[in-house]
Amino acid sequence: MPNLKEIKSRITSVKSTIQITSAMKMVSAAKLKKAQDAIIQLRPYSNKLTEIMSSVSSASEDSSKNKYSEVREVSKILLVPITSNRGLCGGFNANIIKKTIEIEKELNSRSELTILSIGKKSSEFFKKNKYNVHSTHDDVFQDVNYEDVSKIAELILNDFANEKFDKVILVYNQFKNAATQIVMQEDFLPLNKTQSENSQEAVDYIYEPGKDEILNELIPKSLKTQLFKAILDSNASEHGARMTAMHKATDNATELKNELTLSYNKARQAAITGEILEIVGGAEALNG
Amino acid sequence: MDIEIISPEEIIFKGNAKSVKLPGESGGFEILNNHAAIVSNLKKGVIIVKDENNSEHKFEINSGVVEMKTNTISILAN
Numbered sequence: 001m002p003n004l005k006e007i008k009s010r011i012t013s014v015k016s017t018i019q020i021t022s023a024m025k026m027v028s029a030a031k032l033k034k035a036q037d038a039i040i041q042l043r044p045y046s047n048k049l050t051e052i053m054s055s056v057s058s059a060s061e062d063s064s065k066n067k068y069s070e071v072r073e074v075s076k077i078l079l080v081p082i083t084s085n086r087g088l089c090g091g092f093n094a095n096i097i098k099k100t101i102e103i104e105k106e107l108n109s110r111s112e113l114t115i116l117s118i119g120k121k122s123s124e125f126f127k128k129n130k131y132n133v134h135s136t137h138d139d140v141f142q143d144v145n146y147e148d149v150s151k152i153a154e155l156i157l158n159d160f161a162n163e164k165f166d167k168v169i170l171v172y173n174q175f176k177n178a179a180t181q182i183v184m185q186e187d188f189l190p191l192n193k194t195q196s197e198n199s200q201e202a203v204d205y206i207y208e209p210g211k212d213e214i215l216n217e218l219i220p221k222s223l224k225t226q227l228f229k230a231i232l233d234s235n236a237s238e239h240g241a242r243m244t245a246m247h248k249a250t251d252n253a254t255e256l257k258n259e260l261t262l263s264y265n266k267a268r269q270a271a272i273t274g275e276i277l278e279i280v281g282g283a284e285a286l287n288g
Numbered sequence: 289m290d291i292e293i294i295s296p297e298e299i300i301f302k303g304n305a306k307s308v309k310l311p312g313e314s315g316g317f318e319i320l321n322n323h324a325a326i327v328s329n330l331k332k333g334v335i336i337v338k339d340e341n342n343s344e345h346k347f348e349i350n351s352g353v354v355e356m357k358t359n360t361i362s363i364l365a366n
Contacts, residue, residue, distance in 0.1 A: 045294045048362050052355050146296040208328035209314050217329045
């Protein structure tokens with residue numbers, strides 16, 4: 001039977017663990033709400049952008065000659081894993097790293113691979129394992145905003161246009177709901193032409209200065225928005241994953257605390273019984 | 289006419305307007321009620337929205353795109 005004091009100190013430590021994990025859960029829940037709102041806020045912008053883009057490109061005959069939609073033979077690939085800066089969120093970061101390595105194995109030896117990591121967890125991993133790291137961008141998650149993300153996107157777009165890379169793939173956690181994240185592998189560049197659904201009623205627009213110039217403005221904007229969305233998704237997923245992980249941790253710790261309390265009470269009971277037996281024994285020895 | 293100014297982070301302005309002055313890529317221009325359908329690039333500058341009470345609302349943008357269709361203006365700004 002372990003001694004009482006030992007159990008008591010373990011109970012205290014488990015109790016403080018519960019306090020920490022449940023506090024972290026609350027914080028994540030609040031941050032998740034904010035991150036989800038940001039995703040919703042982006043929606044009108046991205047919808048409108050897609051709408052304008054499809055109506056402009058359906059009116060323009062050769063929308064395929066854009067430098068971002070140029071399909072080249074793939075020999076240099078840029079992978080963009082998006083993780084978080086902090087841990088304690090279950091398999092959130094491990095899943096992304098696993099997926100990135102999986103993609104690498106698929107491509108192996110046929111093409112040269114470079115990593116541009118967003119989020120400290122993947123940056124650390126890929127640097128430590130001597131991958132060819134292009135650059136790391138860990139600051140975006142301190143305060144997620146469009147401006148910072150669009151700088152990263154510009155960097156990628158320029159490198160693609162200068163033929164430093166022939167293909168760019170994003171790997172991130174897509175936000176489904178607070179408890180579910182889907183690991184997504186998304187082709188970022190070259191731009192695939194999913195538009196040209198002429199469901200739109202053809203509006204006879206005046207184009208100022210011209211269709212091509214407008215498309216040249218719109219395409220980078222839409223790519224930036226795509227990256228921004230991926231980062232917002234990842235951000236919301238991170239908080240969702242942490243909330244779930246902390247919820248589980250709280251549950252487990254509570255269970256452990258109950259078990260420890262039970263064995264503490266049993267040990268106390270045994271100690272009292274032992275004491276009574278000693279007293280009774282002692283009294284009987286005196287009487288006898 | 290209805291106008292909405294949207295950025296990736298929020299809806300900046302939504303409402304009714306008499307006229308909108310825009311920093312077009314090849315020079316500033318103004319859109320009045322019932323303007324023909326137009327799509328145009330915008331450069332860094334100030335959007336001035338004049339509402340029905342003739343009061344002006346100013347918004348600074350770095351770049352953007354404006355679309356006017358069926359008397360509704362949508363401005364994508366960042």
